[in-house]
Amino acid sequence: MALHGLTLPPWVDVWAARTRPVAEASPMTRPAGRQSAHFLYSSSPATGQRTQSPVAVQVAEEVAAKVDELKLLGTWRGPFALRVALALNFKGLIYEYQEEDLANKSDLLLESNPVNKKVPVLIHNGVPICESLAILEYIDEVYERRGPSLLPADPYERARARFWAAYIDNKLVAPWWKMFVGKTDKDRDEGGKQTLVAVETLEGALEECSKGKPFFAGDEVGYLDVVMGGMVAWVKGTEELCGVQLLDTGKTPRLLAWMEQFGELGPAKVVLPDTARLVEFAKTKRAQKALI
Amino acid sequence: MAREGDLKLLGLVVSPFVVRVRMALSMKGVSYEYIEQDVFNKSELLIRYNPVHKKVPVLIHHGKPICESLAIVEYVDEVWGGGAPPSILPADPYERATARFWATYVDDKLFPAWIGVMKAATEEEKAEKVSQTLAVLLHLEEAFAKCSNGKAFFGGDSVGYLDLALGCNLFWFETLREMFDVELIDEGRTPLLASWAQRFGEAAAVKDLVPNVDKAVEHAKKMRRVFVH
Numbered sequence: 001m002a003l004h005g006l007t008l009p010p011w012v013d014v015w016a017a018r019t020r021p022v023a024e025a026s027p028m029t030r031p032a033g034r035q036s037a038h039f040l041y042s043s044s045p046a047t048g049q050r051t052q053s054p055v056a057v058q059v060a061e062e063v064a065a066k067v068d069e070l071k072l073l074g075t076w077r078g079p080f081a082l083r084v085a086l087a088l089n090f091k092g093l094i095y096e097y098q099e100e101d102l103a104n105k106s107d108l109l110l111e112s113n114p115v116n117k118k119v120p121v122l123i124h125n126g127v128p129i130c131e132s133l134a135i136l137e138y139i140d141e142v143y144e145r146r147g148p149s150l151l152p153a154d155p156y157e158r159a160r161a162r163f164w165a166a167y168i169d170n171k172l173v174a175p176w177w178k179m180f181v182g183k184t185d186k187d188r189d190e191g192g193k194q195t196l197v198a199v200e201t202l203e204g205a206l207e208e209c210s211k212g213k214p215f216f217a218g219d220e221v222g223y224l225d226v227v228m229g230g231m232v233a234w235v236k237g238t239e240e241l242c243g244v245q246l247l248d249t250g251k252t253p254r255l256l257a258w259m260e261q262f263g264e265l266g267p268a269k270v271v272l273p274d275t276a277r278l279v280e281f282a283k284t285k286r287a288q289k290a291l292i
Numbered sequence: 293m294a295r296e297g298d299l300k301l302l303g304l305v306v307s308p309f310v311v312r313v314r315m316a317l318s319m320k321g322v323s324y325e326y327i328e329q330d331v332f333n334k335s336e337l338l339i340r341y342n343p344v345h346k347k348v349p350v351l352i353h354h355g356k357p358i359c360e361s362l363a364i365v366e367y368v369d370e371v372w373g374g375g376a377p378p379s380i381l382p383a384d385p386y387e388r389a390t391a392r393f394w395a396t397y398v399d400d401k402l403f404p405a406w407i408g409v410m411k412a413a414t415e416e417e418k419a420e421k422v423s424q425t426l427a428v429l430l431h432l433e434e435a436f437a438k439c440s441n442g443k444a445f446f447g448g449d450s451v452g453y454l455d456l457a458l459g460c461n462l463f464w465f466e467t468l469r470e471m472f473d474v475e476l477i478d479e480g481r482t483p484l485l486a487s488w489a490q491r492f493g494e495a496a497a498v499k500d501l502v503p504n505v506d507k508a509v510e511h512a513k514k515m516r517r518v519f520v521h
Contacts, residue, residue: 115397115431127386134392141385155370156356162363167344201344 070095071123073109075102077273077281079173079230080132081120086226087136089267091147132230133165136223150223164205164216165227172198173231179242181286192244199235202228203252210254214261225262232259233272237279241286299324302338302350304331305503306511308403309361310349312460316365316380319451319497320372324351332518362395365456381453387439391446394435395457401428402461406476409468410512413520422474426481432458433482440484444491451495459492467508 072088072095074081088095100109100119112121112128122129122138129135140150151158175198178191209216209224216224236259238246247256262268301317301324303310317324329338329348341357342350351358351367358367369380381388405428408421439446439454446454465476479486492498 124386129386129389129393131389131393131396134389134396137392138385138389141388155367156353156358158370159358159360159363159367162366163358163360166360166363 069123069125071098072096073098073100073106073112073121073123074119075100077233077278078119079234080118082230082233082271082273083132083226084120084122084135084139085271086229086268087139087150089270090221090226090265091139091143091150093139093143093146133162133169133227136226140223148220148222150217150226152217152222160209161216161223164202164209164224167198167205168202168224168227168231172202176231176234176238179238179244180282188242192242195238195246196244199246199252199255203255206254206258210258215258221262221265221267225258228258229262229268229272232263233275233278235259236275237282240279241282298354300352301326302329302335302341302348302352303327304329304348306508307348308460308464311463311501311503312361312456313349313351313364313368314501315451315456315460315498316368318501319380319456320368320377322368322372332514362392362399362457365453369453378450379452380447380456382447390439391453391457394432394439394446394454397428397431397435398454398457398461402432402458406461406464406468409472409474410464411516411519418472418474422476425476429477429482429485433485436484436488440488445488445495451492451497455488455492455495456498459489459498462489462492463502463505464508467505467512470505470509471512 070088070093072081072084074085074097076099085097098106098108100106102119105117108123109119109121110117112123113119113130116130118130120130120132120135122135124138124142129138136150151161172195175191175194179188179195180191182188182191205224206216210218213219215221216228235246238244246252247259249256263272299322301310301313303314303326305328314326327337329335331348334346338348338350339346341352342348342359345359347359349359349361349364351364353367353371358364365380373379382391402425405421405425409418409425412418412421435454436446440448443449445451446458451459462477468474468476477485477489493502
């Protein structure tokens with residue numbers, strides 16, 4: 001049998017065990033655990049009894065050395081970190097998650113992203129990758145054969161997906177923030193207007209990209225669904241936080257349907273923050289005029 | 293190889309984003325019809341093919357538009373990939389991610405800073421923007437050291453994605469020097485970038501695509517008349 005690219009002799013049985021239970025419930029880790037270790041046993045052909053043989057131990061060590069380690073530094077609510085967590089979950093990848101306190105950033109974060117000092121950072125076998133969209137493409141390329149592809153195969157469709165991802169970042173997320181924490185009424189108003197324009201435009205984008213199917217990528221979730229996914233809870237909380245109704249059945253029926261269907265999917269459920277919790281948190285931070 | 297009829301580029305001679313795309317097309321040896329746009333008086337063609345932003349560059353391939361310069365460069369690399377033309381993006385996923393990180397950094401941090409120098413209304417504002425630009429360039433100096441690995445370009449032995457992403461801005465640094473006597477890339481502060489800039493300017497693929505500084509100065513003056521109050 002093969003394990004992590006190593007071919008093991010036929011007499012070696014593999015038993016995967018979760019070695020560390022989850023310490024605290026976090027929406028970002030997979031429910032079952034944080035890391036897995038593989039114990040290798042040899043079975044006696046005569047009795048079927050399993051013993052941990054020295055050769056098996058050696059092989060186990062080799063396997064452990066080749067285990068792919070993914071670690072995500074993020075926050076439970078940040079739209080950019082959420083999109084990476086969504087991507088990892090949709091691809092069925094195991095990773096360790098570290099929640100960052102943005103007011104007190106970890107040494108690991110500061111070392112891993114010295115230029116921007118921001119989350120998300122994906123650390124793959126000790127090597128950091130920064131910038132959420134670059135991380136998504138990295139995941140898609142490295143784990144090409146694991147789970148669904150995030151980006152489509154066709155170059156034109158890929159270019160279109162990249163176009164809309166840039167649009168989401170520059171025309172939806174940035175103005176949304178201005179609407180929420182802009183210093184003056186004028187700033188917040190302007191942010192609100194720009195965000196409303198963006199959601200209407202994205203309604204059109206969804207129609208164009210999905211071609212009548214449930215997701216931006218079609219029948220299955222893809223790059224744009226994951227990119228937009230990070231904003232779902234924020235969009236849902238907008239009315240309460242900013243007094244602005246972003247989506248409605250008249251102007252943005254497709255986006256509403258998309259949010260519902262996306263939110264129902266297993267990997268999304270694991271990652272997406274609870275809207276009420278998010279709203280509460282955001283209100284508190286705004287009142288404190290603190291960093292979100 | 294695309295025939296001229298299949299491929300069109302809507303552009304502006306002095307736009308670094310357009311120059312970036314032209315450099316990519318040149319690297320691939322692809323021919324296309326170039327259609328200069330007046331950004332102060334946008335054409336129907338531009339509005340039709342980029343209704344969302346109404347900006348250049350727009351690449352039109354078999355009648356379908358591709359917008360956003362970095363997305364266009366990746367598209368060009370993918371469509372005219374494999375075989376003889378050189379690859380623009382590196383092959384290794386980690387190197388690709390690094391190149392994409394820094395290209396995003398150039399567009400998000402460097403561009404607004406130097407445009408700020410060009411559009412500054414007061415001396416104070418200009419000084420602040422110059423300062424910001426220099427700080428960003430220091431990071432890019434470090435990036436060059438890491439990415440080039442002792443070779444001539446960010447992309448290694450030959451021009452690559454990040455070289456294009458940053459390199460297309462160089463003629464504007466010369467323009468700003470001409471207009472305001474500010475030295476943004478200099479041998480003292482950023483020696484690696486200074487020598488890279490020289491090599492980039494001489495690279496075959498990009499050589500004839502850089503517009504005359506006079507044209508950029510003219511455009512800058514027009515921008516200032518429109519935007520600076």
